[in-house]
Amino acid sequence: MADKYNEYLAVNVLNEDRVVGFPSHSPLAEFRCANDRGVVQVSYRSLSRALKVHSNLAKHMLYDFHHKQTAKKPGSVHATYLIAGTCRPETSIQANEVNGHDAEDSVMQSSPPFRSSSMPQQEESVEEDVAVKLLLLAKEEDLEEAKARFDEITSVHIYSLEPTSLKDLQVLSDCNREIRSKYSSEDPLEAWKQYGTIQNPNVKACNLLILFTIYTDSIIEKIKSQATASSRTTTLAKDEKTSNTKPGDDTKPSRRASGSHTPQAEEAATPSSKKTTVKAPTLKRDKSDIFKSFAKSKAKLITEDSAGSAGASSAPESGEPSAAEDEPMKDVSEDEQEDDFVLVNSKDTEVANRRSKAEKAEREERLRKMMEEEDEPMNDAPSVAGMDDSQEQLLTQKTESQQSAEQEPEATTTVSGGRRRGRRRVMKKKTVKDEEGYLVTKEEPVWESFSEEEPVAKKVKMPTAAATTAKGKKGGGGGKPGQGNIMSFFSKK
């Protein structure tokens, strides 16, 4: 098995002068190739996945192959090295200035993400010398120069092999995409031993649905806590955000339509606490959307949030949120963003304690009922489950309140500096493939933020019939069953 690597590398790396199937009548008929994928570069990770060996062994294999080939025929194979080590800030700055070739060394961000280019700013603010951990990808011709940048080198190994020197090191990222697409079916908890991926010993296999629940509930909890701390309007705005983060999602419009957000805090709080019906499919849909938000960038979430806060309102209490309210909401959401991504589980504990026990008991019961419908064993994580229950209740509550309220959002506009900004509802067409393979095109109202030159601020109110929103929602729910939606997220990547 170990000898296979020579064959594999010869086929994939040295195959550069043979090109995929030129047909016989073409002037280039003599060029044919077995390597249909047109692989040009092989990284140690793709080699380890392909040959099912440990990554470190793959690195050795790459080195060995490179060594042999350059001995036979110099320049036939080109290597890119990964150097890890520490360096002093001054050295790195000087190296940046001295180094005339811009695109050659790129600082990897996988491990300690200190970019040497950011050092100048640090230098100004921090007076003492801070040793910087640096991971550098260098072409073989620049190896010595790159090594000179380091004070202390902890490791050097070959990252990838390619037939000729790469002008643009970014093409190496294609190896990772290939790994993701070909080997995503492997269970990482088993594969890690084979491949040597870094593993946290405390990690437990967690069902996706529960994962979503934990995450969304933590957000909901946070919302609640901040709501009680600041204002209740914030709570519902966040609700909007968490359940409506992906723009253009066909289930979103229905929720936005029924979103409830008003300047009057008390009125807003009461509708939400009233609703109690449990609907599992709805929950799943929310989670899938939330998971999508999980992967989205912070910026997008923040814009969505501010947009949401500007746009939504409940029908009975219609009022235009003032521009002033946008700012506090934005700030709060930004804070929340930082927290969410870093600490999910720790917040659970904190926040759960703030709940009143009466509410908790009530919700636990309801949640237990719902959880019984689902398949995953809750035995291995009882404490988490306990919290999950209560949090899921809240989630369902909120979603229910949104749907059953069936309220029209208000498209709001704010004028600042001669530009009209805000959110408005636009009809957008969405084509989705449902589980039977049918393409379903739905035209649905979607919120979008806009910014236009406008001398006069207009209040644009677009009432939507409750019937259409219900239809839209059901159509969305039917077209994308929850579980399939979640998995499609993974497979796309």
Next chain:
Amino acid sequence: MASSAPLTTYASLISTFTDFLTVAIHTILYERAIYPQTSFLSARKYNYPVRQSRHPKVCQWINDAVSAVEAELLTCSVDRVAVVIYAPESLGNEPLERFMFDVSRFPVIPAGETTTPFEQTSGNVAVDIEEQFRATMSKLSVCGTSLKHLPANCTFTVTIELKDDEPDKGRLNAPIGHPQPWVPVPPNLQRSKGARKDGADLGGVKTTPVRAVEAGECVFEMWIEEGKAKQNVATRAEPSSGEVV
């Protein structure tokens, strides 16, 4: 950019191809260092990192050139599209390299039927074509370093070669008229037809194949030709930077 249903109609096929052509031209400009590398930003296309020029005039020029190619492609008269790199004025302004796209195998469609769906479209064509485009980009970026070095300040252009007249099929492709914006292909680059042999310079001094793409109806080939002039230029001029490729 590409239509939502790629390759089901001729119009969408052309649009997919022209998107690819735009990306390919940007990549060629980057790889052959026609413009400084710092003037390119990294982008992703077909799930692959590519380089795109930042200069608005360059982008505008490329877009205009590609729309002109698209217009011709829609009339189904194009045989090949080439991106030609010329030596700088000081070294004679001769063509050094040609990046050829042979699109003669695109389907020939009557004018009114450009939006009619093709009869059989194999499943999953979208993914297939993306993968092939990715492979082509990857090949192109590697080929760039295997070609001989170019002198500094080269210029480039995009040319279209039309198909010959096919009177038996009722197609008169040769755009002869007055005033004539088209020029006939120089004899040393003409291809064989009947008694006429291939032009002497066809294929250049060295041909480097890039890839043959085949996905549904979209079938084309790409290769790189290096011309005689390049050999002469190489001996006369010094390479611009010290790197030996």
